[in-house]
Each structure stands twice: as C-alpha cells, then as structure tokens.
Amino acid sequence: MVDVTVVGSGPNGLVAAVIAARAGLSVRVLEAAPTIGGGVRTAELTLPGFRHDVCSAVHPAGLASPVFRKLGLFDGPHAPEWIVPEASYAHPLPGGRAGIAWRDLDRTVEGLGADGPSWRRLIAPLLARQRGVVDFTGGQLLRVPRDPVAALRFGLRALEQGSGAWNTRFSGDVAPALFTGVAAHAAGGMPSLATAGAALLLAMHAHGVGWGFPKGGSQAIADALAAELIERGGEIVTDSPVDALDAVTADSRAVLLDTSPDLLLTADLPPGYERALRRYRYGSGVAKVDFALMEPVPWANPAVAFAPTVHIGGSRREMAAAENAVARGLQPGINPRVAGGGAPRHPYVLVTQPSVVDPTRAPAGMQVLWAYTHVPAGSTLDATEVVTAAIERFAPGFRDVVLASAASSAAEIGAHNRNYVGGDIYAGELSFLQLVKRPVVSTAPWRTPVEGVYLCSSATPPGPAVHGMNGWWAAKLALRERFGIV
Template sequence: MTDVTVVGSGPNGLVAAVIAARAGLSVRVLEGASTIGGGLRTAELTLPGFWHDVCSAVHPAGLASPVFRKLGLLDRVEWVVPELSYAHPLDGGRAGLAWRDLDRTVEGLGADGPAWRRLVAPLLARSRGVIDFTGSQLLRVPRDPIAALRFGLRSLEQGTALWNTRFRGDIAPALFTGVVAHAAGGTPTLASAGAGLLLAMHAHGAGWGFPVGGSQVLADALADELRARGGEIVTDVPVTSLDEVSDSRAVLLDTAPALLFTADLPSGYARALRRYRYGSGVAKVDFALDGPVPWANPEVGLAPTVHLGGSRAEIAAAENAVARGHQPGITSGGSGGGPEHPYILVTQPSIADPSRAPAGKHVLWAYTHVPAGSTLDATELVTAEVERFAPGFRDLVLASASSSATELAAYNPNYVGGDIYAGELTMAQLVKRPVVSTAPWRTPVDGVYLCSSATPPGPAVHGMNGWWAAKLALRERFGIG
C-alpha cells in the first residue's frame, strides 16, 4: 500500500507530494495528461523554437511564496525579476508603469503618485503579515492584525463605490484596475480589490518573477526532488473515481471538487459542493512574432506583463459585461451586449528571457475573459486590441495558436467551463472554498484531502494550497507534526 497518492501534478499537487516525501512517506503522483505540470506546462504551440506557457506565465506570488522558499525553488530555479513589473498603455501613447521601485512609480504617476504610495506602501511595510493573512483560509485570527486591518480597509475602499475617491487623474486608476481585473468577475468587488492589492504589493516587493525557460521549469524542479526522494510520477492515468486510489493511506486531490462526487458524501457536504460556483472562462491566444511588439509608448516594451483595456471605466464595463454572460467583441449596440474593447492580459516573456524564441524573434501570450463554456476564437480580437496600443503589431505575426474556453476545459478537466481559477473569486467563495470550514482541505471521505485552487488561499502559483493540505494530512493520517 502506498502512503500518499496525489491526483494531479499541478503546482499544488507537486508541492504536497514533495512535502510528504520529505516526511519519509512513499508517494506517487497520478497525472491524466502525458506531461506533468498542470498550469505550469510550457510547449511549442506555434512554431518550432517558440516556447509558450500553456497556462500561467508570470508568477507574482511565486517569489514571495513561503513554501517556494522553504522548498528551495527560489535558489534551484533561475528567475527573471524585471525592473518594470507591469505596464498599462492608454490611448495617445500614454502609459501607467508599475516599476519594482515604488519611488520611481510614484514619480511617474505625477499628481496621483502620493496617493499610490499611500495605497501600497503601508502594505509593503508589513508584507509578511499581509502574505500570512491572505495565504491561508480566512476563518482564523490574523497573526498580524495591523497588516490585516490595512489590507481590509484598502480592499473596502477599492472594492466598493469608494474606489474613485483616491485618484484624480486617469492613469493611476487604470494601472490599478489592470491588476484588479486578474480576478475575473464583476468590478469593483471586495474579492477583486483584495487580489489587486496583493498583486500590486508584490510588484513593488519581491517582484513579478518568472522562471527562465518557462513555467514548466518549476514543475520539473519539484518533480526532480520528488523522484530523488523515492517518489513516483505516473502520466497518462486519468483518475475518474476515488475507488481507483483506495489503496493509499492518504489521497490528496489537485483537482476540481467534482471528483468527490464519485464517493458516498454526507448530504450536507454534497449540498455545499453543489452550491460551489465556477467563474468566467478565458480565451487564450499565443503568437510567434518576427520582432518585439512596437508599442506606441516604448517603455511598455520593458514590461513582461502588460494589461490592455484602456481606462478604468472601460475595463470595469468590459468585465461587468462578461460577468453578465456577454461575449466580448460585440459592441454594446449589438445583439450580444458584450464589450467591444475587452480587458486583455498580455505577457511578452522573451523580452527578458531570450531562450523562449529564436534569435531576434519573440513570443506573446494573451488571454481575455469570456463567459463560461464560450467557443470564441479570440485571435482577431486580441490582435486588434494589441494593435490599438502597438500599431504595426499585426505585421509581425508569424503564427498563432488559440484556445477557446471550451477547448481549455477539454485540455484540463479542472478548468470547468474554461475557469482557470477552479472557482469564482468572490468574498463568499473565499470563505467557503469549497465549503465553510476551519480545515477546508479535509473532506468527509476517509483519508481524502483537497489541495487544488478550489481550496484556500485560492488561485496563483505559490503552492500554499498543497502545503496546507499536506500538513493536515500528515498530522491526521500519520501523526507527523
């Protein structure tokens, strides 16, 4: 009998497996796909020699992750940490620039610079407390109440109708809304504001880093340690029922909660799982380019991460339309009621990591939010929006590859409807992820634990979900503290 079986080889599953192996237990990881990594896969999606991240590309929470630090991933993996964390171009060649240097960012924002400092600097001053507060489930007393209070008050401001009281110009609010929109959903909300604040803090703290060679490097590093400690990884083994892993003393699921329905669940827990909601999907496009993107504002070309969508009002309108079920790319006067200019998250990793493309060439990764289950091919939509802020972009495209929300869901069953976050990000679902509990990683199925992004602290590449689930399983099933 195996001590621990982990289903799914995403970052949380691999972290959980390594934690168990470090405790001296026998561990096996079962992966349904032919390659490991889950959201950390990197592949040649367009042309030979052009390496694209299949899902996540830049990891704002990675360099600040206490688990990655404990596991040595910050030392064993070569990271790119850009000086310009992210950029937000606006019409007319203007742009908001979030430098890792907070003073430089404040200076560039002009009259709104001091307000930006007051928003972010108090969080930076207690960043460890903020990370601790947001890095687990919310049903606990914060270790740093001051950090939690500062974070909560700012979330309340930027997540409600008060969000337009801080800034006077249009660049600073657009810059912040670009990170808020990572959360995918209606805007403003407390949950999206909290996500934006955390991302903005990381941008001026440890930085928005990513590994040289692509996200796959992180999965490979974790897999190498697991194998070195005697663990086993088996690919091409989709698990469709918990009966298939009943020969383990503990099972950790780096999956959507739906797999639990293959067991006999208590009625209350089953009802709670059925109430769990998934969010908007994404439509993703990857480009192979003949050269760097010709941004109208050249400084935008220094940022591996770029947010498109225009002003705060434009982004909010676009995200709210998608949250109501409208397809992007259809004008408000059309039958679909969707945003003509949607929010688009872009990364251009090859500007800082030449290994990602042949000499002189570049890769571009982009997605936009769409209603769950959408079949939209976003290639033309994304191309037009990049062209809006980088005239001439279209002429550089050598090849592209698109994935609709439906195709992403087929590629990874955990992306229900194309939701890459494994569950809608709302305040209610940050408390009940996927159920209300002081130990939400534990399930009522004997020896079975959830460790995916459907558990606290939610999505992002930081491994914390796997860490908390593994610690709980080791203590309860094996008596290991």
C-alpha cells in the same frame, strides 16, 4: 499499498507530494496529461523554437511564497533560475500614454505625477508589513491574523477599492487604470472585494520581491518539484486520468486531490457536503491566444516594452464595463444589443511578453507573446482577432510582426484540463463569498468527509496563483491526521 497518492501534478499537487516525501512517506502522483505541470507547463504551440506557457505565464506570488522558499525553489539544488524584471507590469492608455509599475516604488510614484503620492499611500503601508499581508492572505479567512495591523491595513484598502468609493483616491486616469488592470487578474465584476484584494496583493508584490519569471518558462517550476520528488523515491505516472475517487482510495492511506471539487462527487458524501459542492460556482472562462513574433511588439509608448506583463483595456471605466459584461454572460463580438448593455467594445486582455527578459524563449531577435481575454464559461470563441485588435490599439503595426498564432477557446481549455471547468482557470469563481467558502465553510477546508481524502487545489484557500500554499496546507493537515507527523 502506497502511503500517499496525489491526483494532479500542478504546483499544488507537486508541493503536497514533496512535503509527504520529505516526511519519509511513499508517494505516487497520477497525472491525466502526457506531461506534468498542470497550470505550469511550457510547450512549442506555434512554431519550432518558440516556447509558450500553456496556462500560467507570470507568477506575481511566486517569489513571495513561503512554501517555495521552504522547498528550495529559490536556492535549492533543483531551483530554476528566476528572472526579476525592472518593470513588473505596464498599462498603456490612448494617446501614447502608459502607467508603469516599476519594482522601484519611488520610480512608479514619480511616473504617476499628481496621483503618485496617492499610489504610495495605497501600497507603501502594505510593503512595510509584507510578511503579515502574505500570512493573512496565504491561508483561510476564518482565523485570527498573526499580524492584525497588516490585516487591518489590507482590509481597509480592499473595502475602499472594492466599493463605490474606489474613485475617491485618484484624480487622474493613469493610476486607477494601473490598479484596475491588475485587479482584473481575478476575473470578476468590478468593483468588488475579491478583485480589489487580488490587486492589492499583486501590486504589493510588484513593488516588493517582484513578479518573477522562471528562465525557460513555467515548466521549470514543475520540473524542479518533480526532480526532488523523484530524488526522494516518489513516483509520477502520466497518462493516468482518475475518473472516480474509489480508483485511488483503496490502495492509499491518504489521497490529496489537486483537482476541481467535482471529483469528490463520485464518492458517497454526506448530504450537506454534497449540497455545498453542488452549489459551488465556477467563474468565467478565458480564451487564449499565443503568438510567434518576428520582432518585439511595436508599442506606441516605448516604456511598455520593459514590462513582461501588460494589461490592455484602456481606462478603469472601460475595463470595469468589459469585466461586468462578461459577468453578465457577454463576450467580445457577441450579443451587441441586449438589455443592460452590449458586449465590451474594448475587452480586457492580459498579455505577457516573456522574451523581453528571457531570450531563451524564442529564436534570436524574435519573441513569444501570450494573451488571454475573459469570456463566459464554455465559450467557443476564437479570440485571435479580438486580442489582435486590442493590442493594435496600443501597438499599431502589431499584425505585421506576427509569424504564427495558436488559439484556445474556453471550451477547449476546459476539455483539455477537466479541472478548468468551462475554461475557468481558477477552479472556482473568485468572489468574497467563495474566498470564505472554498469549497465549504470550515476551519480546515482541505479536509473532506471521505476518510483520508484531502483537497489541495485552487478550489481551496488561499485560492489561485502559483504559490503552492494550497498544497502545503492540505499536506500538513494530512500528515498530522493520517500519519501523526507534525
């Protein structure tokens, strides 16, 4: 009999495991894949010497995570080396123009010209109450915020940028594109409260603690957590898929699931809870392409080369049209003529070029490039040409610097990791409703009706991102209820 079994070794599962081990409990982690990490893994996907992040590559919420700080991921004995770029993200536009979200807010404001003061008024009040904003967004919504002023400032801005009023703040096209590019991280129709909320939080971090990169790749986060777990007597077993819940409940006093809610459907559930899980909606998928480059990307605007993260998609109007098309079930190059509009001419593409700040990721003088575009769930699209063309639009000659590439369709991503249903890397659609109901409406949504079983994945509050908060909340609840540890 083990005290705690954690199913899944993603960042939330490993955080939960470390918290249990720190409490003096015996802990076992079961991972279906041959390697640990879940969404934070790094591997040579194209050519030897080119280290690509398998899923998550940039971590806007990482350095702001109170859990990562508590667990010593910034200064502990196993902490990875974090690189904080001067430019958090960039957004190229036609004509060689670009918006750059420098970590320095003043520098960003200066670069946005007439819309600079409006950008400041959007972000600066949140920066002034960063801790309150992180607390408000880092739990579940059904609670009284500890900092009501921070919650009010955040909420009013989300209502503005998540509604038809989103174009009233800016007069030009660079600032709204810069904001919309980060909003599209949330993979949903626009404008919406969910995408606006994501953009506000991530943009605040961009001008605050910064968008950090662990040196050597995302795997360093998983390796650091695993090292402490093993040091404290915990066990990690790879190549151990769990297909039914009863396979782990019989010999564990508590079970924490860093998985999609679907695993719970293998148990005998109360009818109401089962209906809620079956109504739980998964979002659009991603089609990913990794590139090995012989030299840096030849961006038309040289300033874009300073940013490890680049959002491609053109204007706010173009990106909204692309994301709304995907929400209707369309994808680049497919269904060009259907009622209600065709497939996006210029799809949204999220790009990271980590080699601009971390030369360990590729051979000297060369670079790795990570990119994905949103597609309908279960899509089999090979996005290599779609992504290449999108980058070429703002970096003419990009094709000429590509040495090799590796593509993963949404269907393949979902097959490789069963938690990414249909290629949905967020473990559930990101909508306002599903931020409240994730996966059920509850003041303790991490608890399940199965005795001793808790859900700690991105399918619980506060939702996706590499911050470990889901694992923290679930583990603290389990320790209190199952072991009397406060």
